[in-house]
Amino acid sequence: xSTYPPRECGIANxxxxxxxAVDQLHEFRPSVVIAINDKGAIYKxxxxxxxxxxxxxxxxYIQAARYTNQSKTNLVNLQHEFGLFGGEWGKYINSFLENLxxxxxxxxHTITPDFAARxxxxxxxxxxxxxxxxxxxxxQLLKNNNIKGEKIKVVPHGCPDVPFVTSERPKTSLGLKxxxxxxxxxxxxxxxxxxxxxxxxxSIVNKEPRILxxxxxxxxxxxxxxxxxxxxxxxxxxxxxxxxxxxxRFYNRFLSKRExxxxxxxxxxxxxxxxxxxxxxxxTLVYALGTGKTIISTPYLxxxxxxxxxxxxxxxxxxxxxxxxxxNRLLEDPKLRLSLEKKAYAYSRNFTxxxxxxxxxxxxxxxxxx
Numbered sequence: 149x150s151t152y153p154p155r156e157c158g159i160a161n162x163x164x165x166x167x168x169a170v171d172q173l174h175e176f177r178p179s180v181v182i183a184i185n186d187k188g189a190i191y192k193x194x195x196x197x198x199x200x201x202x203x204x205x206x207x208x209y210i211q212a213a214r215y216t217n218q219s220k221t222n223l224v225n226l227q228h229e230f231g232l233f234g235g236e237w238g239k240y241i242n243s244f245l246e247n248l249x250x251x252x253x254x255x256x257h258t259i260t261p262d263f264a265a266r267x268x269x270x271x272x273x274x275x276x277x278x279x280x281x282x283x284x285x286x287x288q289l290l291k292n293n294n295i296k297g298e299k300i301k302v303v304p305h306g307c308p309d310v311p312f313v314t315s316e317r318p319k320t321s322l323g324l325k326x327x328x329x330x331x332x333x334x335x336x337x338x339x340x341x342x343x344x345x346x347x348x349x350x351s352i353v354n355k356e357p358r359i360l361x362x363x364x365x366x367x368x369x370x371x372x373x374x375x376x377x378x379x380x381x382x383x384x385x386x387x388x389x390x391x392x393x394x395x396x397r398f399y400n401r402f403l404s405k406r407e408x409x410x411x412x413x414x415x416x417x418x419x420x421x422x423x424x425x426x427x428x429x430x431x432t433l434v435y436a437l438g439t440g441k442t443i444i445s446t447p448y449l450x451x452x453x454x455x456x457x458x459x460x461x462x463x464x465x466x467x468x469x470x471x472x473x474x475x476n477r478l479l480e481d482p483k484l485r486l487s488l489e490k491k492a493y494a495y496s497r498n499f500t501x502x503x504x505x506x507x508x509x510x511x512x513x514x515x516x517x518x
Contacts, residue, residue, distance in 0.1 A: 149182040149212070149244070150227035154191055156369050156402050158335065158431050159257055163227050165306055165405075167196065169505035175513070180221065182212050184232050186369070204234040206243050213247035223512055224250055228272060229257040230265055231370070237265040245275040251515055255280040255303075257429050259289050266293055273299065277515050280508075285449045286428040303507045304499035305429055307438030310409055312493045318414040326358060328479070331415040333364035333408060334432045337371045338379050341421035341446065343386055347468035348475065350390045356479055357395075364399045364411055412439040416485070417478055420445040423465055427451075438500070440493030442485045444474045459491045 151160035167179045181196045187204050199215050201208040216224060226241070234240040245252060254276040259269070273279050273295045281287050282305045291297050319325045332342055342363055353359050367380055380400070387396045403411070412418065418441040420433050427448040434454075436443050443460035445451035455462060461477070464470035478485050 149224055150184065151232055152181050152183040152191075152193060152197060154193070155183070155185070155189070156335065156366070157232075159227055159229055159232065161405070162257075162305070162431060165308075165501055166505065166508065169306065169501040170508055172502070173505055173509055175509045176222075177220070180219070182216070201244075203232065203240070206234065206240050209234075209240050209244040210247050213244045213249075217247075217249045221250055222516055224248065224252045225508070225512075226252055226254040226272075226276070227257065228254050230260065230268070237262070237268045239268045239271075242268065242271050242275070245272065248275075251277045253278045253280060253511060253515065255282075256286065256290075257282075259286060259293070259428050260426060270294060278511060280511070282429045283450055283453045285453050289428070289449075301511060303504060303511070305431055305434040306499055306501040306504035307434045307496050308405065308409060309500040309502065310413070310439060312440040312489075313413050315414050315416050318410055322410065322414050324360065324414050327360040328356065328358045328417075329360055329362060329415050330417045330419060330475070331362040331364060331411060332419050332421070332432075333362075333403070333411070333435075335368035335371075335402075336363070336365050336380055337368045339422060339424055341423040341466065342383055344421050344466055344468045345419055345471055346383060346386050346390065346392065346396060348471035349392055349395055351469075351472050352475055352479075353392065353395050359395050361396045362399060362411065362415070363396065364403060364408070366400050366402050408435070409439060412436060412441060415439075415441055417441070417475060418443045419471070420448075420451060421463070421471060422446055422448050422451075424448055425465070434496070434499070437492045437496040440489045440496070442478055442488040443492060444471065444478070454495075457491075458488070459495055460488060 150163040151157040153160050153164050171178050179196060180198045182199045183193055183197045184201050184203050199212050201212050230238045254272055279300050280303050284302055287300050287302055290300050349361060367377055387393060412435060418436040425448055428450055430450045433451060444463055445455060445460060446465045447462050461474045463474045
């Protein structure tokens with residue numbers, strides 16, 4: 149139960165990748181998806197989607213539970229993020245869980261300190277046979293929120309299994325030959341902190357004119373509903389103000405996974421300048437690790453854990469000077485860049501999608517045996 153493509157959503161992509169990988173193991177019948185739709189949206193789903201929920205319709209959650217109870221489904225994997233479900237802090241999801249008669253394993257994509265959100269989360273955890281988080285840091289946060297430790301399992305966010313290649317190989321076909329490529333990708337919103345990277349470039353490009361920063365991805369659909377393209381336009385204005393037009397390039401579209409991997413492989417330095425300290429999962433960070441990138445990141449919770457032991461550089465939140473210092477350090481030390489690339493790639497071999505799917509299948513199988 150989750151969002152699902154073609155809805156443009158990071159969790160939708162996660163779900164598709166996970167379901168594909170689980171089904172490829174042929175341990176169970178092919179997966180069925182209950183898709184969560186944003187209000188008024190109509191999507192052309194693939195044949196996996198057997199039931200749809202309009203996120204603000206509480207009756208849809210109850211009907212989805214009844215559908216599941218009457219189906220051949222043995223177990224439900226709920227992909228949870230507070231913004232996906234209706235009601236305050238997504239509390240409508242509990243109407244589904246209260247009426248469901250099948251066991252549930254819940255995968256958590258976010259944890260928030262808000263009291264009302266914690267109440268919703270505790271209710272979800274109580275009704276779940278097991279709760280999956282993607283980092284050890286998130287496990288500790290749940291324990292601190294009175295979630296029983298024996299219920300919590302750590303299964304990393306998956307990444308594609310792609311070969312390690314140097315950035316020079318794919319640059320020519322993408323029109324990036326001769327450039328030092330920095331990139332950030334994902335659905336664009338203010339939480340990305342992209343403006344701080346742009347400001348950092350103004351102190352670098354005179355010394356290194358080959359720098360090109362790629363901002364890859366369209367504005368998050370929910371952001372477009374509330375404020376249109378205001379944030380992207382502010383970034384473009386900042387580029388003009390700092391006269392960085394030759395050094396910043398926007399790709400305002402939702403890239404396919406294949407395209408995305410290609411741009412990541414062409415990247416020399418990947419940057420996640422996010423501003424939310426409590427972010428416990430970043431698919432973009434995982435994909436950068438999986439393609440063996442040198443990474444600069446602010447110290448949000450997932451990045452702190454993933455980039456520990458010398459797998460990347462940590463910069464300060466909302467600090468262009470700190471970002472610039474990290475970029476300069478990497479530009480001046482090619483050996484350090486190569487070392488970070490190799491460490492990142494080696495680390496990611498533990499969470500390719502096949503290995504993540506195997507962990508999910510083991511959890512599913514153990515629960516069904518009990």
